[in-house]
Amino acid sequence: MSYFVKAQLLGAVMPEIVNWCLDAPSPQTLYSLKELEQGVWFQGWVLSQSVLTVEIFIRRGADYFFWTLDRNRPDVINKVLKTDAHAHPKLTCGFRQLFRLQPGDILGFAVNTRYYEVLQFSIEAEPRPLEGRNGWLFLDNDTNKSIEQYCGALLLSTQQIAAWKSYLTELTMLQKTAFNGKSALLVAPSKELVFPQYYPYAKGEFTVMEQFLALSQQYTNIIFPIEQLQSMPERSFRVTDTHWTYAGAREATVVLAELLLDTATDIRNIFAKDVYAQHKVMGDLGNKLYPPRYADEQVLRNASHKPFLLYDNMLSNFGRVKVIKNDNALNTLHCVIFGSSSVYTMLDFLCRVFGTITFFHTAGNIDKSLISQLAPDIVIAQTNCRFLIRPPSVEYDLRRVITEKLLQLGEPAATELFLSCKKQARGTEHKTVALLQDLLEKAFYHSGFKIE
Incomplete structure (x- = not known):
């Protein structure tokens, strides 16, 4: 910042x-x-x-x-x-x-x-966050025009609605053509939708959210958990951050798993013994003030996906790839996630449900070639409510995105990252890791970089 x-x-x-x-x-x-x-x-x-x-x-x-x-x-x-x-x-x-x-x-x-x-x-x-009631901070002047969306001043165009319909149809069709499993789209609500009492603007009668819910009614694999996040006993969103709390991430995980899994197991029981501790957290909005603003948050202490992390290409934001494997998870299913930053806290819960998780930071955009190569049991697309004005695609080219990220880093930093990932890949024989390291290698050399 x-x-x-x-x-x-x-x-x-x-x-x-x-x-x-x-x-x-x-x-x-x-x-x-x-x-x-x-x-x-x-x-x-x-x-x-x-x-x-x-x-x-x-x-x-x-x-x-x-x-x-x-x-x-x-x-x-x-x-x-x-x-x-x-x-x-x-x-x-x-x-x-x-x-x-x-x-x-x-x-x-x-x-x-x-x-x-x-x-x-x-x-x-720049930009400064929006000051809400009781010290709550919200996005302001962001590229997705969050305030305009919430107030109903910005709506989906006819072309954007058509793009969403096409995406949702193709996401459903992927189950039949690219892998033999289940799929779902998880839309993380903006926190002003979950906690409107702290937002300084009134919600419009007809907004992008209503448009999306209307066009998605014919699809059964869409999760938009506003009511679940509102009715939780714990607070589901962070005061000085755009993202949900650990409790909110847990709730999203439960709702998602209940939709996708044919099991009599109570998903909540997996997390019943979790331990939380209160910490002062700055967040991605608190750091836009000076001095930075902190808020008390309940942070998960006894569980993490990091001990099960096989591979992480360590790119920031779009193009980030992680592979997680937990032999003690609820099942042995391979779950591929094309998601956004909202998934990161969910990984600490998802890794205890699915045996293998491959996460791509793409904000719901899907690279069909990767699904065909990985042949997962489950595919999850995840995006955020404020991103709805930018319909995702199933024609995403992850290698191109990674190539652009490496070029932005420059050759010395990109080389260091590449060699670090290569060392990670040597430490495991997992076929998914090998595939993704090969993807990174192709992007690295396509960037014009060389290893001396």
Whole structure:
């Protein structure tokens, strides 16, 4: 996450000051959280009446931090005063100071006994999250136009509805043509649909959600678990994050497994002894504020998919691939998931239901060639409600996506990733891992990279 330092001019009238400038921080400069915590460089200059002494100060509440003018600025004397800087009495008019800035800090000038407040600072991420009630944060200014969707100002077009119908039909047909098993589409609701009481906008009477539910009625393998997530005893979504909690991920797993499995086993019993601990979690919305905002969340402590992880190509977001195998799972079925980031917390529960899981981060887009090669027992497509305006496809080319990701990394980082994955693949004889490592290798060499 990157942040901007913004300054608001306070309009102080300073008869003793001839001119001044703050060169840095610039409103165009991006800072990481680590850089902000280490401090921001303040640099500038102040020209006062010749007999006056000026100090720079930062005021934070009742506390003051002072800096002196201790840097020669011949450029200022030459360009502003239009005179020779050599031995000029105001030559030392500059300052440069590293300072750990906080939102609301005020920069000013102390001229003898007078204090002038000049700039007030804020630290903002782009885009900022939407402030809801009781400290809840929501998406704002996102590419999917979440607010417009919720309010009904943005709807599916005729072409998008047709694309969804085509996708749902082809997803159903894949069961007959590409593998002999079951399939389902899981749509993770946006948290404003599950917790509208915290959202600062009123829901439209007719929205993308209603459009999708209407066109999907003829399909029996679609899960849109709004009611289940609303009626849970535990909170199903995170306060400072767009994603569901571990409890919400567990509920989605239960609903999904009950639809797909012909078993008398109570899926909930598998997770009955799970242990949770309260932690302060920042989340993908809390980190868009400065200081970052945290909220208390119940985090799963006694179970994880990581001990069963055979393979992870470690790409970020789209193109990520994971293979998980648990010999002690409820069944030995191979479940292939074409999903989004909502699946990541679900993996800690799904790995105890299905013996093998192959996860592709594609947000519901399906690479049919992979299904044919893997021949899974179950295929799950998963997307998020806010993505509904972007109908997925069953003509997805995962190798092309991975190739693009490797090119973005650049050859040194891509080579390091490739060799790490190759080492993982050598440690297992699982045929799915071998297939996916071969896919990565083809993408690597297709990128034009070479191993020396």
